[in-house]
Amino acid sequence: MGANGVQEVNGNSTSNIDNGKSLSSTAPWCPPINIDNINPKVLECQYAVRGEIVAHAERLQQKLLQDPSSLPFDELIYCNIGNPQSLGQQPITFFREVAALCDHPGLLHKKEIQTVFSSDAIKRAESIVSSIPGRATGAYSHSKGVKALRTIIAEGIQNRDGYSADPEDIFLTDGASPGVHMMIRLMLRNKKDGIMCPIPQYPLYSASIALHDGTLVPYYLDESKGWGLEVSELKSRLEAAVADGINVRALVVINPGNPTGQVLSEENQQKIVQFCKDENLVLLADEVYQENVYADNKKFSSFKKIARSMGYTERDFSLVSFHSISKGFYGECGRRGGYMEVTGFDSDVKNQIYKMASVSLCSNLSGQVMMSLVMNPPKDGDESYELYSSERNAILSSLGRRAKMLAEALNKLERVSCNEAEGAMYLFPRIELPEGAMKAAQAAGMVPDTFYCKRLLDATGIVVVPGSGFRQVPGTWHFRITILPPEEKMPTIIAKLTSFHESFMQEFQG
């Protein structure tokens, strides 16, 4: 039973032999689509951010619901995923006012709204709704997204970088992730096609490459140099892949980094752009954390700006830049909004991207509207500017404080070292696990960092993601923890983590 796809065809038979169903047997029925015969690429791909540890956390959650005293903690603290609003971060008021009015444009005719909504939000909503054909926020839009919203976004990109952006190069997507999937799918023809990814990386990339049957070509970030990116590393990995017969097609760079949090210097970025140019690679620039920069001596520059400032144009440099409404200080993860700006591609290729996008018709309108607000927020002088900027500054400065607080606490732990989070939303501490812990992990059939994370979860309710979910230098162990729990909760979390770590080390150091 459960035949694994060895296929025989019998033209006279009325049963499909492949699935193991036997007409005359009394063996238990096996479904035609079962674990042995689904698409093997699906089996191969993994996504740890919502993987094993999180599944265990959900089981514990159920347990707590049934019996609040059954576990050594009374709540689960989800530090596994960059989902700010689920941990109490408030949305930006102006954005939500505009979103509400766009969702119910019937309100725009009622004079009572002036007592409830700020006047610039009403104006902005009216402007957005009137730019949508038929004022229909419920209609499928153009498959790249509403033209007027793409124009606003292009202007926002221009204001940010000082170089022009074309609305026709912009594809609005349900979050940045679908855009990543589309580009990866486009570039991978078979297993010989490869894409370079940073190690550690956000596992969307490894999962997508596996799903689309390509090869991931890793390049290692240097933990001892603040997770720095060396071009010499890129060169040697590329050479090795090419020697192995891989067609390396693109380079993924996540800036600011996830899970590592480093913000690249402009000099570094220039070297990367030059490398892609020299080696004829598409640069896939994941810039979703561009508004999460905490280090005083660092600032974000987009790869588009860097490339243009080096003199490269859309006629000689292929670049895809990804952005999202899920991060920054707006954290609108659940709404699923994002875009990719695709420059330096033939119009034939862009038409293919358009065609792919059109099969799903369009991305959700609510997300499209929100993306346009992120790229064109209230300006100084607008009625809502004061509230907007105070909300923004409060969130960003709090994130900076939490990043520092948590990094300091982690660095105090025995056998733990943690690079600062210059940006993004995570810390990625390294733990040296004692021999005893390694043995116990092996006995439990678990990867050592997963073993640590599970123990942490069972003891404290804190949910993190094992480093192996992001990949790491072999023989090293990490975990990724978000800096998102509310500031007031941080001391408790730090205390629980510290106390757990101390007893774990005591247990296994013998």
Add this chain to the structure above:
Amino acid sequence: MAPTKVLDPENINENIKNLVYAVRGELYIRASELQKEGKKIIFTNVGNPHALGQKPLTFPRQVMALCQAPFLIDDPNVDLLFPADAIARAKLYLSYTSGGLGAYSDSRGLPGIRQEVCDFLLQRDGYPSDPDLIFLTDGASKGVMQLLNIIVRDKKDGILCPIPQYPLYSATIELVGGTLVPYYLNEENNWGLDIKDLRQQVAAARNKGINVRALVFINPGNPTGQCLSESNLRDLIEFCHNENILMLADEVYQQNIYQDERPFLSAKKVLMDLGLPYSKEVELVSFHTVSKGYWGECGQRGGYFELTNIHPKAVDELYKVASISLSPNVPGQIFVGLMVNPPKPNDISYPRYLQESKSILESLRRRAHIMTDGFNSCRNITCNFTEGAMYSFPKVKLPPAAVAAAKAAGKAPDVFYCIKLLEATGISTVPGSGFGQKEGTFHLRTTILPSEEDMPEVMQMFKKFNDEFMSAYEGPSEPFSRL
């Protein structure tokens, strides 16, 4: 010499190059160009009701606005703008979330909404559902893609699709590298199902070495509009059981029914009614959406699928793939909840909801008739009645000279006809070749969505064009259309 690009049309993924999605393909692109040049275009190429003037229902938009801006709920003036039941519902949905609309939800969708879907299914069909076997998705299309992706391993895996079909299926099968195995609906019998043809197609495919793994059926049909009878559904279920084929039931048009002889029956209900062994053994995935019905909320991207009798480990893998994209969009999920759990008879908003939804449905029914009759009044056109869904799919007889002219222009005959129709009248349709049709026949798909006031003029323009086209290619004779 310009350096060769990494990504050049010659070296991108083959499957992407090969797929075609006519609904937003050649005709639509040409229509958009003409629109840019200032021509008035009537877009009847896609089932997008709000774009053609259908208004959203009031209650769901009120609830959504409150969910978007929860601080409104505490505002002392909120009652001036929102009825109490909308406020209560918004509070309820916000309580289902951890952090409001801005937080990623469970990758299958908010549990509270999935429970609402279960309650709806129980009421609709009389059978219980498991919320963990319901996946909310960004539109039904995403769900279809997820299932096809998991079922198709390589070109030897075949998926049965009705011809004509909605080209999401053909495009996605191409994209994931599988083989489409066609089965023909019978136009002479009201686009009815032909089990004999189905059997033959399966046997032929197997003879070619294809593993036939799943069968797609669209009920009510798109583009054909036919509503399947109970015995049709039973025949399909028994067939799939015998042949060990998984059923993909696209039921997104279940609210759009324009005749009374065959009300909507879900595949799940018929499956369960059949009892053992079918009810425990036939694998079924059922799709629904907020884009159609009388809701027409296409832009929200809300939908779901329900899994019946799917292997638990396959369910786990579906979950895993869904988790990579984190979660479906939360506003779309709330629309699903509102759709399956609309205002009830004693609610404040009920009378308005009832009036709005009834008037849309009744108008759609009238328009279905106007269009069908209009097409049938043309001598060279026959058109089955739109029993359900949102489209009309008339068969157009083209004279040999037109077919030759099309060939000379390098276009399929129906594409040629549709481009000429577009250029003459601004009516943007989709040629039948985009959906598949019997060899030698030509169709076009138009929606029944232009407003009732605009319909007569649209049909007039069409008939005038058809007359002129037929005169041009068949020579002068009796008019083709009774004007």
